[in-house]
Amino acid sequence: MHSTIDMAAVTPxxxxxxxxAQRVSRCLLFALARPGLxxxxxxxxxxxxxxxxxxxxxxxxxxxxxxxxxxxxxxxEALASSLRFHTGSPILDHPDHAAFAYIGDWRDAPGxxxxxxxxxxxxxxxxxxxxxxxxxxxxxxxxxxxxxIDDSILIAPSGLPEDFWTQRAAIASLFxxxxxxxxxxxxxxxxxxRTTVAEKI
Amino acid sequence: MQSYAERAAxxxxxxxxxxxxxxxxxxEVVLRDERxxxxxxxxxxxxxxxxxxxxxxxxxxSTGRAFNLGDMTVSRATxxxxxxxxxxxxxxxxxxxxxxxRERAEIVAxxxxxxxxxxxxxxxxxxxxxxLQRAQAARHAETAADTAATRVEFSVMTRGE
Numbered sequence: 001m002h003s004t005i006d007m008a009a010v011t012p013x014x015x016x017x018x019x020x021a022q023r024v025s026r027c028l029l030f031a032l033a034r035p036g037l038x039x040x041x042x043x044x045x046x047x048x049x050x051x052x053x054x055x056x057x058x059x060x061x062x063x064x065x066x067x068x069x070x071x072x073x074x075x076x077e078a079l080a081s082s083l084r085f086h087t088g089s090p091i092l093d094h095p096d097h098a099a100f101a102y103i104g105d106w107r108d109a110p111g112x113x114x115x116x117x118x119x120x121x122x123x124x125x126x127x128x129x130x131x132x133x134x135x136x137x138x139x140x141x142x143x144x145x146x147x148x149i150d151d152s153i154l155i156a157p158s159g160l161p162e163d164f165w166t167q168r169a170a171i172a173s174l175f176x177x178x179x180x181x182x183x184x185x186x187x188x189x190x191x192x193x194r195t196t197v198a199e200k201i
Numbered sequence: 202m203q204s205y206a207e208r209a210a211x212x213x214x215x216x217x218x219x220x221x222x223x224x225x226x227x228x229e230v231v232l233r234d235e236r237x238x239x240x241x242x243x244x245x246x247x248x249x250x251x252x253x254x255x256x257x258x259x260x261x262x263s264t265g266r267a268f269n270l271g272d273m274t275v276s277r278a279t280x281x282x283x284x285x286x287x288x289x290x291x292x293x294x295x296x297x298x299x300x301x302x303r304e305r306a307e308i309v310a311x312x313x314x315x316x317x318x319x320x321x322x323x324x325x326x327x328x329x330x331x332x333l334q335r336a337q338a339a340r341h342a343e344t345a346a347d348t349a350a351t352r353v354e355f356s357v358m359t360r361g362e
Binding site: 007011 | 245249279293
């Protein structure tokens with residue numbers, strides 16, 4: 001993946017960088033604090049590069065900088081150029097050192113153990129994944145429980161293969177190491193932190 | 202022999218360095234040029250004008266080790282020009298200027314974009330950029346002469362013991 005910026009492909013950033021970034025990080029924090037609830041990102045008239053969820057793009061604009069490499073499993077020149085221009089983040093084509101990753105389709109992505117899972121002493125250095133789903137309903141039912149969830153909550157995102165849930169359950173024993181995920185769909189997102197237990201029904 | 206692309210990049214660099222030093226009044230004169238004012242154009246920011254800091258590094262006598270001299274404010278902006286004369290592809294105007302002045306950064310970026318229009322470039326360059334460049338060179342020479350007049354030469358005498 002070459003590291004030039006194709007200026008013609010760059011989409012505008014936040015119209016109001018300070019307030020918009022604060023709104024987005026508030027929304028992201030809330031999503032991780034209340035796993036399984038669908039959050040709507042407040043509208044901010046953001047233009048999004050092709051084949052990218054608005055939530056993921058907004059999250060990168062708000063959170064990423066030159067110290068947070070972003071992994072894109074599928075080359076997306078418009079997204080890569082926009083992120084390099086606005087955030088200065090290195091764009092990776094391998095997951096080993098990624099701080100963030102945007103996964104448009106789980107089938108194109110490497111296994112969860114290929115990402116940095118953090119260490120016991122620094123679990124916060126694990127990757128944060130943004131996984132695009134086609135909808136937050138009509139998929140297979142999963143029951144979520146854990147911190148931030150009152151008893152349990154049912155979710156049924158579609159477009160996320162069972163393989164993802166299997167891999168996620170397989171690394172649960174490594175806690176406090178692990179992977180925090182956001183499921184994204186257009187301007188909506190759902191937090192799925194490593195502490196959340198999912199069981200298929 | 203420079204390629205066309207290299208010459209165009211050199212020319213753009215020259216224009217930007219002249220614009221970055223020009224005052225807002227000087228640039229507004231350029232914007233009022235009838236070739237620009239009768240043009241139908243609009244623009245959208247890729248990066249809205251913003252103010253930040255850069256670290257200025259120095260090197261004593263040009264040979265010492267580089268050190269951080271201090272921080273300096275800069276303003277920058279990037280915009281995309283929408284215009285019928287644009288020809289192929291979108292035109293991107295960029296600006297980075299010293300000091301805290303969002304408005305001037307915006308005008309520099311806009312003029313950078315307008316100067317890339319093939320239909321306008323030569324005339325704008327000859328009629329506006331070249332005179333501005335000459336005036337800046339004259340001002341610079343004047344300051345350099347004033348400074349040179351106050352120059353003190355230090356010399357060290359070694360005692361031959």
